[in-house]
Structures are given as structure tokens and as C-alpha cells.
Amino acid sequence: MRRVRCLLLAAVLLLTGCAVQVQEPSLTRYEASFLSLFDTVTTMVGFASSEDEFRAVAQQIHDDLEEYHQLYDIYHDYPGINNLKTVNDMAGAAPVQVDRRIVDLLLLCKDMEQETGGMVNVAMGSVLQLWHEARMDALADPAHARLPDQQLLQQAAEHTDLDKVIVDEEHSTVFLSDPQMRLDVGAVAKGYAVRQVCSNAPKGLLISVGGNVCSTGEKPDGTPWVVGLENPDGGNYLHTIYHTIGAVVTSGDYQRYFIADGKAYHHIIDPDTLMPGTNWRAVSILCEDSALADALSTALFLLPRAEGQKLLDRFEASAMWVALDGSEYFSPGFEERLKT
């Protein structure tokens, strides 16, 4: 009888121990998502003591991101806002008075263009526009999908000199001195916006804007977040990684593409060939700075591994490359973060 009581006690203790370990009682995990920003899905995860509390935080982050979304939009006008579409529309005509957030982004873009040897160039808008139109046409009418005209691509490539983006910090104006130049900040805008918004957000949140993941610190119980890297071929995760602070982002050939003559053409265009990059299927970047991570993922996607590694060393980032045959290559620092 005594033995039975002992065993019962032991069982109760074990169960209690495990229950305490499972969850901190006062905080609940919440998730929110929005499909209206940056033409992609925005997800937030966090812990709060009530749904209303989390909702308020999520709404504030959404509103902040929405301002960046409107400022960096090159396709739509918004009343009372001079955005990058305004700057593009005024190319060759006049400087445009813009929000500080546009000035700061463009200054960073100029640095990144230098650092990446031109692989990340936001003045490539005219080239990217041709690819964008080809993709839209192909998606609307797949049977008649075709590539952009080579001659038009070559002509557009004549108007991608980032030095002709005149940024006046003091007066907060931007002027494209080449009338045929267009800005397209798609390779950095999401990462930059997430970084800025994260820096003002409460601790212990995980935010993803179209796969630009940024954390404002570990979970309340002190454990790291787990980020799943999706498989380029669909289905289950390729890997899961531990994540406490900073950014994770992937550039992949499977994200935005169209099919012409049975071949897939994705959206990451090599400035040298004016064609989609063909070195890799995907590159994932781990880096403290989300804006840098976004730019690096584009650059590394377009560069051979050795050159990519040089950039990683320079910016203290790490990467996983997925080759066309499915092989995976890891830079120093990536393996330590792998969970599975």
C-alpha cells in the first residue's frame, strides 16, 4: 500500500514538473496576418495576456508597415504622399520632395550597390519593368507567354546608373537626372521596412513580411523562435532554424516566376545578363540587420559562392545556398542555427 502511494506521488510530481515546463501560465501565443502590404503576406507572432493586447500591437505594426508600403510603392499613387512612383513619374523633370524614409532607404541602396559590385541596383527599374510586364502578360495568358524583347532590355539597361539618382539629404529631395531611369526597390524595401518597424516594436515578437523575418527578441520563456525554411518544391520544410534576434530571409527562383516555352523565368534579374540568375535555386541569409539581409540574399543569389562568402565575411552574416541539383552548401555560422 505504501509502495502504491509512493508511486502515485512520484507520478504526480513528474506530471506537475512537466506541466510547469510546458507553458508560462499568464501569457498566450497569438498570431496575426495581413495580405495587403508589399504584395505579399505579413505575419506576426507574439505572446500577450489578452487577444486585445496583441491585436493592438499587431495593428500598430501593420500601420507602421503600411506607411513604408505606400512610400516605396512604384505602381500606385496615394493622396497627399510623394512616393517612389512620384519620383519615377518626375524623372528628368524635377526633384521631388520626399519623406525622410525614402531618402534614408536610397542612401542605403547606394551603399549596397557599391558593396555588392552592382548586383543590387535599385536604378534597374526600367529593366525590371520589362520583366514585370512579361510576367503579368504570361500569367494572364499563359499560352502566349514570352520573354521581354532583348533589344528593349539592352536599351533599358543603358538607364541604370545609380549615380544619376540625385539624393539631396539636406532638402530631402530625390531627382532622377536620367529621364528614362526608373527606381525599383523591391530587393531591399521589405527588409528595410521590417528593420525600421522592428526597432520600435515591443520585445519578444516575430514578424515576417513576405519571408523577411525579423525578431525583436526571444520568447517570454527565454527559448528561441523556430523559423521554417520552406522547400522550393513545396511540401514540408527544408530546414528549421533557431532564431533569437535579427533577420532571416530567402531569395528563391520559385517565388515569382512565369513559364514560357516550358521553362521557368523568375524575378531576380542579373544586371550583367539582364536575365534571371541561374546559379542557385535559393539562398537563405542569417544576419542581424534585416535590410542588409534582404540585399545580401539578392546579391548572393546572383553571385558564385566564393564571391558571396566575401560579402558574408564583410557583413558578419551567414548563408545556405541551395544548388540547382538540390545540394545544400553552408557558410560558417549557419549550421549552429539549424534545428532540423
Place this chain on the structure above:
Amino acid sequence: MKRDVLKFRKSDLLAAALVLLAALLTCALLPRLMQTGEFASVYQDGRLIRRVPLTVDQTFSVTGDYTNTVTVKDGKIAVTVSDCPTNDCVHQGWRSSGGAIICLPNRVEIRLPSDGTVDISVP
């Protein structure tokens, strides 16, 4: 027969091992037991419109600007046909847990049951 009351016997060890095993199993299964079953939640325009048990094979449509045909089979769910322009939702394939299947043009999000480990997924 003289016997120490507190003497440890083989059967005690076995019983202790059994209790430990039961406790560990409960620990491992508790989160799963506490769930109300494996459901995918379908959101349109940010609003929950349907919860789908992954245990029941079925096919249904979600209509907005476009129409997504959603199929549940063998515990997995996928958008199997869509008339949206990009078909990104279809390319996301068959999923059973973790993250969400998204059709941006149709503003549809199919949230999968948490797999208990992954907090967010990177496309």
C-alpha cells in the same frame, strides 16, 4: 522471513520505470491531447470563414475574386486547382502542419495546425 521494509526489489524498479515512461509519454502527448483535433482554418480577407478537420477527406471551393479548389486527403490539405493568375497557392503543395497556404490574389489564407515547433515559415 526477515526482510528490510525499504529494501529495493526488482519489481520496484520495473514499476518505477513504468511510471516514468507513463509520465514521459503524457508529457509528450499532452499538447496533442489538449488540442481539439487537427483543423486547418480558412481565412478570407482576414476573416475566419471555415475550419476544416484534416481527418475528413473532402473537396471544397473558396470563391472571391478567384476560385480556389481545396482538397483534404490523408490528413493533408492543398489548393489543388486555382484560376488565380500566379497559382502560387497550388505550388505550395500538400501540407499537414506548420505555417499557411496562401492565395494572395484571392486574399485567402489556409492556416495549418501548428506542428508544435515552427513559429513562422519563410517562403
